[in-house]
Amino acid sequence: MSFEVTGGVYRSALLSQFPWLHHGFGGRDAADWPPVHHAAVVQVHGSRVVTASEPGSQGDADALVTATPGLYLSVRTADCLPLLMADVRQRRVAAVHAGWRGTVAGIPLAAVQAMGSRPEDVWVAIGPGIGRCCFEVGEEVAREFGRDGRQCIDLFEVNQQKLIDFGVPAGQIAAHAPCTKCTPGAFHSFRRDQAAAGRMHAAIAILQND
Numbered sequence: 001m002s003f004e005v006t007g008g009v010y011r012s013a014l015l016s017q018f019p020w021l022h023h024g025f026g027g028r029d030a031a032d033w034p035p036v037h038h039a040a041v042v043q044v045h046g047s048r049v050v051t052a053s054e055p056g057s058q059g060d061a062d063a064l065v066t067a068t069p070g071l072y073l074s075v076r077t078a079d080c081l082p083l084l085m086a087d088v089r090q091r092r093v094a095a096v097h098a099g100w101r102g103t104v105a106g107i108p109l110a111a112v113q114a115m116g117s118r119p120e121d122v123w124v125a126i127g128p129g130i131g132r133c134c135f136e137v138g139e140e141v142a143r144e145f146g147r148d149g150r151q152c153i154d155l156f157e158v159n160q161q162k163l164i165d166f167g168v169p170a171g172q173i174a175a176h177a178p179c180t181k182c183t184p185g186a187f188h189s190f191r192r193d194q195a196a197a198g199r200m201h202a203a204i205a206i207l208q209n210d
């Protein structure tokens, strides 16, 4: 599934088909993204999901959900995977930050539950993050994924499979996005740039007045 790029913001064709939704994965040169008034969290690589009803910091968590029209939910990443989700039956949305810990913990599934959604009503786009090409992990992290020894892990594939196993139809998941580390011109990457790495914003909202 493809992205359309406008002003440095990547929008998934899968979610763009819903006229009542607005979403985007900001690249490193994203302008005016996300909108100034948005709800965010202090990301701690955990699996806590918060329900937001107003802009501003919602405390320590790694995912936000809302049913409030006009409220943008935002997560920040630089290699970790940003996931934007929508329950198209109840009109609820979620923004999720999933690094390897969140992936193992299944935070995208926790967000589906926090939306109060039936998995079959949920559509998901995964944005730019570190690809299998660049995500080599040691023995201990590999073990968390049920693998033996040092190897490369595909966080996109693992999150996609967990969502499918949870009941989200495969055709409602856009799980292919560029690798942040391989694409220096477009994206920040913590593994590539370390302390100098900036962060990118992924955001989603239910539009008002639809």
Ligand SMILES: [Zn+2]
Residues within 6 Å of the ligand: 130, 131, 132, 133, 134, 179, 180, 181, 182
């Ligand atoms: Zn790569």
